[in-house]
């Protein structure tokens with residue numbers, strides 16, 4: 001998977017759709033918090049880290065990722081737009097060395113399905129200050145099956161076995177102790193775009209799921225995907241569907 005993220009790093013921010021909803025939700029929760037320290041684990045090329053820094057003026061962010069090319073891309077783009085309140089850490093969450101009780105917030109966007117989730121929950125609990133917040137933005141297998149890829153791209157659901165069920169994540173957070181699950185917010189998104197954009201996204205492996213296909217499997221599935229879309233949608237310039245994600249909001253209990 002590391003090779004996949006190295007390959008897509010320089011295109012990643014362009015090829016993925018970035019939604020403001022989860023960041024607006026975080027901004028509202030942290031409203032008036034003043035100076036805060038946080039980490040974005042699995043930050044990738046930094047599209048959500050950048051939005052967090054834009055919305056939270058008092059935030060200093062440690063951007064952590066297992067892939068150096070993603071972090072290089074993040075640093076390059078942050079330097080271009082003069083974002084300074086960050087540092088990068090090249091580490092897997094399983095090896096991440098964060099001081100106990102040192103942070104106000106832990107964020108993770110679209111990344112927890114790559115992690116050993118129980119290790120991630122322990123890391124979150126240990127590095128948060130009492131009262132600190134955890135925000136986990138992800139999609140479940142059920143949500144994945146509603147995407148345009150889940151519905152029309154043969155093999156997409158069978159290959160993507162890494163996503164966690166909501167109940168399983170809730171149980172892991174309960175089991176680790178010391179964290180309270182405050183809310184699970186749903187973020188539904190009506191989507192619409194042209195077939196060419198969808199084919200471009202798939203060819204550029206905008207979801208890492210595509211890197212789990214062999215070249216031949218991918219080619220065949222892409223052909224069937226395009227045929228199915230042309231049959232199901234009368235206007236190939238306006239293909240419509242719903243995406244959905246959830247945000248788990250947690251709070252570190254007093255020690």
Ligand SMILES: C[S@@+](CC[C@H](N)C(=O)[O-])C[C@H]1O[C@@H](n2cnc3c(N)ncnc32)[C@H](O)[C@@H]1O
Pocket residue numbers: 005016041042043044045046047048064065066067070091092093094108109110111114115116208
């Ligand atoms: C799907 S991308 C999401 C990136 C970013 N959060 C976003 O939404 O654009 C997942 C990221 O998690 C990173 N990653 C994968 N496994 C990881 C691990 N065990 N620890 C930390 N980061 C990891 C990958 O390198 C990749 O950058």
